[in-house]
Amino acid sequence: MxxxxxxxxxxxxxxxxxxxxxxxxxxxxxxxxxxxxxxxxxxxxxxxxxxxxxxxxxxxxxxxxxxxxxxxxxxxxxxxxxxxxxxxxxxxxxxxxxxxxxxxxxxxxxxxxxxxxESCKLQQKFKIYAQIPDTEVKFISQHKEPREEGDEDSQPIRGVFTISQRAAVLLQGGQALITFEEEKVARQILKIAKCSVSCENSSLDVKPRRITMDPAVKFEVHLDVSRKELKVSNVPDVMPEERMKDRLEISFSRPSRGGGEVEKVEYDKNTGTGRVTFLQPGVAERLVMRGRYNVELDAEVNVQVGPIYEYQLRRFQTFCGCPKRTILLDDIQDMVDEEDLQDHLEIHFQKPSNSGGEIESIKYIAKPKVLQAFFCESTEEKDDSL
CATH class of the missing domain: 1.20.5 (Single alpha-helices involved in coiled-coils or other helix-helix interfaces)
Structure with a gap:
């Protein structure tokens, strides 16, 4: 500095x-x-x-x-x-x-x-595909159970119906069914793998086969028909439910129309059906025979009447197996007319030299036909026959 x-x-x-x-x-x-x-x-x-x-x-x-x-x-x-x-x-x-x-x-x-x-197969095997036709019923006998006095008319009408399905097999074209009179003849034929049948100037080879039939059933239907109750159908929905009951009771209580004193009335508005219970038996039976009845609603209406019944299936049995005296002939060639070929088959299998015997029945069909063959139980030998 x-x-x-x-x-x-x-x-x-x-x-x-x-x-x-x-x-x-x-x-x-x-x-x-x-x-x-x-x-x-x-x-x-x-x-x-x-x-x-x-x-x-x-x-x-x-x-x-x-x-x-x-x-x-x-x-x-x-x-x-x-x-x-x-x-x-x-x-x-x-x-x-x-x-x-x-x-x-x-x-x-x-x-x-x-x-x-497997279930479908069993269902197909055991399910019944049969439409039972309308059949006239023949009363064989009447069985009366012991009842109290004065109670007989109030009991329902009871019936027992036995329904049996006949065993069947589907016969295709080019096949034949033969039923022999003896079982041993059928057994002998089944041991042969191929049979040579003479047919005019040539021969025809057929194959014997055992038949396995579809299951058949047998059961009883126990039916109880009421003597006092009646079913009413096709009732129009034109008034409230309680009022409809009253009108039904009034209409079915008139003796002039075939009615009688009503004990109670049931009515379902949704289905248009009802049930009328009479105090005395016999009225319902009489009206059921008519099938129709006039009911007074807002106007006179003709309704349908029918029986009230209950049913049960009992003693249901199934049967399956194969017939002992009937065999199937397969792989038959249509060389001649159907009837002529059936005759040649019958002649061949009747001869003891061909291991045959007496024939009870025979049926052959040519191609392309199909036939349902039914079997019935033999009364003597308890065997199925064609």
Missing amino acids: AEVFGSRSLNDKKEGGLDKDGELKEAKRELEAWKAKFEKADDTKARLILEKLGEDDAKSEAQQEMNVCVKNQQKTQDEFNQSMKTVQDEIQKLTRYNQDLLGKLKRCQAELEAKKT
Whole structure:
């Protein structure tokens, strides 16, 4: 600093400059300015040092927190990896279990389909596909159960009907059925794999086969017809239910129309049907024979009347098997007329030299005909015959 002032004084002297007091004052001012700047710089330096120390502490704390976070992150990552491994193991177990279940499901579905197929076959085998025609009923005998006096007329009319299905086999074109009089003849023919039948100037090979018939059934229908109750149908919905009951009771209570004293009336508005119970038996029987009855509603309406009955199926029996005296001839070629070919077959299988015997019945059909053959039970030998 002295060097600066000295040089300035010399310069001032050279320049012919200023007095010493002015120079000194100017130097003092500059000195004070530099001191202020120094102090300010020193304060700034101290403040920066303090800030640096604070930042170092903050950095150290941040470093520690970062280390803790890194450790926590590593721990969390390890836990996540362990959890992921556990989940993956569980997923693999569930996948294997699911595959096992799918395999088991496929096996069960296959078994179910097999059971359904078997069930359908059994249903087709044992289900009755027969339309029972209207048949006149002949009463063979009347069975009276012991009853109390005065109670006979109130008991229902009871009937027992036996229904039997005749065993049958479907005879295709180019086949024949032969029933022999003796079982042993049929057994002998069935032992032959192929029979050569003479037919005019040539021979014809036929194959004897055993017959397996579809199941047949036999059952009883026990029927009870009420003597006092009557079913009413086709009743129009023209008034409230309670009022309709009253009108039905009034209409069926009139003896002039064939009615009688009514015990109770039931009516279903949704179906248009009702049930009338008379106090005395015989009225319902008389009206059932008519089939129709006039009922007074808003206008006179002709309604349908019928019996009230209950039925039960009892003694249901199924039969299956094969006839002992009847055989099937298959693979027959139509070489001649149908009747002539049937005669040739009958002649061949009647001869003992051909292992045949007396024929009870024979039936042959040519292609492409189809015939349903029915069997009945033989009364003497208890065997099926054609």
